[in-house]
Amino acid sequence: MTMSAPLPQSRQSHPSPLPGQHQQQNPPAYFVDTKKGEVSELKQLLKTLAVEKDPKRKRDVIKKVIAYMTLGIDVSRLFTEMVLAIETPDLVVKKMVYLYLCNYAHAKPDLALMCVNTLQRDCSADDPMVRGLALRALCSLRLPSMLEYISAPLRRALTDQSPYVRKTGVMGILKLFHLAPDVARSANFVDLLYNMIQDPDPHVVTNCLIVLGEMLAAEEGGMAVNQPLILHLLGRLGEFNEWGLTQILALVAKYHPADEEELFTIMNLLDPVLRTSNSGVVLSTIKCFLHLTTAVPDLQPQVYLRVKAPLLTLMAGGNPEVEYCILKHLEAMVHRAPGVFDDEYRQLYVRYNEPTFVKYEKIDILAIIANEETVGDIVAELAEYSTDVDQEVSRRSIRAIGNIAFRLPSAAGMVLERLVGFLDVDMNSMRPETILVMRDILRRYPERKAEALPRLQPCMRRVDNHPEAQAALIWMTGEYGGKNFPEGPYLLEPLIDSYATISSALVKLSLLTAAMKLFFKRPPEMQSMLGRLLAAATNDLTSQDVHDRALLYYRLLVADVEAAKRVVLGEHEMDVNRTTIVGTFAEERDMTSLRDKLFGEFNTLAVIYGKPSSQFVSPSYRIKPAETSLTPFMMGVQIGDSGNNGNNLLDLHADDSLLPGGGVECGVESESPSRAGSTNPEGSTAYTGPSSDLLDMSDMGVSLAVPTDRITTPSASQQDFCTSTLALIDSFRMEPETFQHLWAELPESISYNVDLTVLPTDGLSTLETSLLSRGIKCLASGEVTDVFKLFLYGQHELGRLYLIQIVIHKLSKRLNLTLKIGRPEMESEGDDGKDRSANAVVELITQVLSSLHLL
CATH class of the missing domain: 1.25.10.10 (Leucine-rich Repeat Variant)
Structure with a gap:
């Protein structure tokens, strides 16, 4: 379009002078800020009356300003003119001016106040698009001086007739929360957002879930979930887009159904979601299925079968990045579901x-x-x-x-x-x-x-440039170079004679150990070789490790040859014809523990990175675990199971009607009478427990103790077994209510997994007795379907408390141990001290399991 005042050109042409021509004394072009002149021209254009009267020219000038701002050019000098340009009915101009104001308000906070009246007036405009844009701009200024002007428009927006304005208002609450958290809390916006979850527009509901989750993440672990909320959201799944579905499914993954009927109801509602084409939604649904069936392990194989087809379909979708994410989650699942995906190996x-x-x-x-x-x-x-x-x-x-x-x-x-x-x-x-x-x-x-x-012999010289492979060959030669492999010593002799040319410390260390092993298996051939090797290695100044190991071997041989043989070969290698098959390598056990941690963070970046989120998320951004009330069903307790033979974790009555507080009305047989309303010796009322009820005994005041007929006096052999470094108090007792309260408050210190060789043959009584002999007492235990469960505790002489949960899966023979550490006064303690304590407790329990021949 032709303009009366041409827009400034971005570059100027400067022809070079002809040879012999005198060059003008002007500075080079790259020392001249050409944009500064252009910004000044834009400033003048915005003030020009002709531009102000021509809406199209005005829009072009403001587009030029936004283009410069996008390129990183400082156009903050135009702030006053841009504030004046906000008074226009042109929606495109308003949107661009709002964008400019949000970008430069922090640099011109005093001038930003000039636009408050206009923004507040636009928040009440007839056009819902103008109302929404003005509210978004007002909340995006993020200036402390604007706080008093934001609350009133926000409250009006939450009840606006337009869904666009309502969802913009919901996100404005989040911006207000990040600017002034105390103001957002005191304004009671959290309760308003909970009420708006019933909004008829799905986009508004999605924004409410996002905002509530972020506002409550740091202190409460996210928004609270209950049965009516979950069923309401699941009933509206068909209205939401993929982004909204992921938010709802994240809430479902935190919910604990009360019984199997509710579990199947939720799973039936979620089943159609597996047919969506969005990988994030499908993975979120799978996470919900796996979480909901935690207490019903018999259902999990069916879950894996159900999700196999959707996963393979997404994997073949053609997008490499999506395919990689699916494959990483598939890898996490195949370890838990052996045989389910085997027939699809060609895929x-x-x-x-x-x-x-x-x-x-x-x-x-x-x-x-x-x-x-x-x-x-x-x-x-x-x-x-x-x-x-x-x-x-x-x-x-x-x-x-x-x-x-x-x-x-x-x-x-x-x-x-x-x-x-x-x-x-x-x-x-x-x-x-x-x-x-x-x-x-x-x-x-x-x-x-x-x-x-x-x-092996032809390969020794072919891997000279690969120290790890050469060290592996040397190790195999020393390990198996006995009677069955007569060439063993002569494979090492060239390496020993050329010791000075070996540069890798790893190869030298392997050569020392292999030569020592062969010396005890083939003394005549190795005596001279070993002497030359030890002489060269003890004089080796290139590696302190090699020098120290050679000196150790030399001193062992001088002191006692038989002792040196036991040290070098070890008891399991004394027999040269040994054919024992190793069960599990230590590195494999470490990987099993890592896989369990990653599976607990299914559908997160932890699975993609292959490491727990604690290793790449800083503590300030970690979400606090939500304090949810575990129902007896989710703990694996069979409600109304009359055929439990006394092995259930809690002996619940058949009448499982829900109490008003959400608990389950039940009776528990124990050694002590009901403690409802009882007082302690000092006359104060007994602690009744918090809302997080680990053993589902809230408002019942029941004391759960191990029956006396299951406690036997430890035998002498059990008492003398491997004295632990932990000094636990034998006389310490803890009430179930205190256990529940501390379990809900304390963070997890360690999670340990180990595969058992056999299951306890006589239930859990022997295990409980052995643990009791070492100061670890059992608060509750039982056998539920395919799982053994124990809740244990102990107290160190220094006052430190240990709360332990052990779950033994009968089918896989896997034991899962969860440990929490704290003090009665809930004092803070250094991480190093807690780590040492946690390792000591795990070591003690491992010793007990070994003494019972369970490992």
């Missing part, structure tokens, strides 16, 4: 055009889902990937083949044969990784050494 074959991060994840999952029927196909497929030009794909494929041998003992021979074949392939990535995997397979299956050891 996880790698395609040539897939990104590398997707290939890595598929290879890892293939190793997990291999079974007796599919192992041949999967190993053959992985063997094809092992020759890939991408070295990481090749290494992961070989590692996956080894993992299959760890999982399936029957496939160990086939896998080892395939790996031996890889040793002949001349690729930089294949041979070293193959040697590392073969080492681990021989650790697990030492009886397979005859198949692998003869092929």
Whole structure:
């Protein structure tokens, strides 16, 4: 459009002078702020009457201002003119001016007050779009001086007829909360937001859930949930978009159903959501299913079967990033659902055009889902990937083949044969990784050494540039180089003679240990070699670790040869023909514990990153766990089960009518009478417990104690077993109400998982007795369907309290221990002290389990 005053050009042309021509003494162009002149021209244009009268020209000038602002050019000098331009019926101009004001209000707080009257007047305009835009701009200024002008428009907006204005007002409350939390709380906005959850517009409801969750996250762990709220939201699922569905499902994942009937009602309402095409909604629904069926482990296999098809459909959607997220969650699930995804292994074959991060994840999952029927196909497929030009794909494929041998003992021979074949392939990535995997397979299956050891000799010189692989070869030579492998000493001799040329400390340490082991197995051949090696290593100044280990071995041999043999070989290696199969490596137990933690954070970044959120979320941004009341159903207590034989956690009556407070009316047999209304020796009223009722005994005042017929005097052998470093008070007693209160208040100190070899043969009485002999007392215990549960406590002589929950799953033989540490006065304690205490308690309980031959 032609304008009377042309807009400034962004650049000026400066022709170079001709040769011989005198150059003017003007500064170079890059020292001149050309934009400064243009901003001044824009300032003049905004003041021009002709521009003010021409709406289209005015819009173009303001567009130019916003364009400069977007490019990062400082146009704050136009603040006054832009404030005056807000008085216009043009909605586009208003929107741009509001954007400008929100961007520069913090730089011109005094001038920003000039627009308050206009914004307040626009908040009452007839056009709902103007009302919403003005309210959003007013709340987005975020100036402390604006607080007195925000509350009244916000309250009007929450009852506005327009859904757009209402949802804008809801988000304005969140902006007010971040600006002045105390003002937002004192204005009773939280209660108003709870009431607005019943708003007919789904976008308003979604915003209410978001705002309530963020406002209450720091102090209460998020908004409170109850049965009417959950059922109301689930009944309206069809009205919400994907973003709203994820917010509702996040609330459902925090809810604890009261009984199985309610559980199935909720699951039936959620089932259609699995058919959506949004991966976030599907994963949120799966998280809800897994959470709701925690107390009913028999249902979880059915849940995994139900969600298999939606997951595989999303995985084949074509978006690599979504596919990777699905694969990471699928990897977390296949460990919990063995056999469910096995028949879909072909869906996880790698395609040539897939990104590398997707290939890595598929290879890892293939190793997990291999079974007796599919192992041949999967190993053959992985063997094809092992020759890939991408070295990481090749290494992961070989590692996956080894993992299959760890999982399936029957496939160990086939896998080892395939790996031996890889040793002949001349690729930089294949041979070293193959040697590392073969080492681990021989650790697990030492009886397979005859198949692998003869092929080691040609490889020793082919891995000179790979210290880890060379160290693995040396370890296998020393570990199995006895009568069954006569070439063992002569494999090490060239390395010993060329010790000075070895640069890796890892190889030197492995060489020392292997030479010592072979010395005790083949003394005649190794005596001279070991002497030369110890002489060279004790004079080695390149590595203090090598020098110290060589000196240790030398002094052991000088002091006592038999003692040195026991130290170097160990009891389990004294027999050269040992064929014992190792059960679980220590690193595998660590991975099991990590997987359990990650599965507890399903559908979060923790699963994608492969680490708990506590490792990448700073403490100031962590959400406080919500203090919810656990129902007997969610704790696994069978309500009205008359055939419990006294093994239920709580012996509840058949009448399970709900009390007004949300508890369950029940009776509990105990040694002491009811404590409702009782007083302590000082005459004060007994503590009745908080709203978070771990054992579901609120408002009942019941004392739950271990029956006397289940407590026996510990035997002498039990009392003398491995005295613990913990000094626990034998006479300390804790009431259930106190336990519940502290359990709700204290944070989790440690969560420990371990696989048992056998289940307790006589229920839990022997375990309780052994723990009692070490000062850990049982508050409640019982057997519920497929789970044993114990609630334990103890007190240190220094006053520290230990609250423990143990859950033993009968099917998987897995024991889960949750420990919380605190003081009666709820004093704070250093993290290091709590970590040491937690480790000491776990060690004590592990000793008890070992003494009962459960580990």
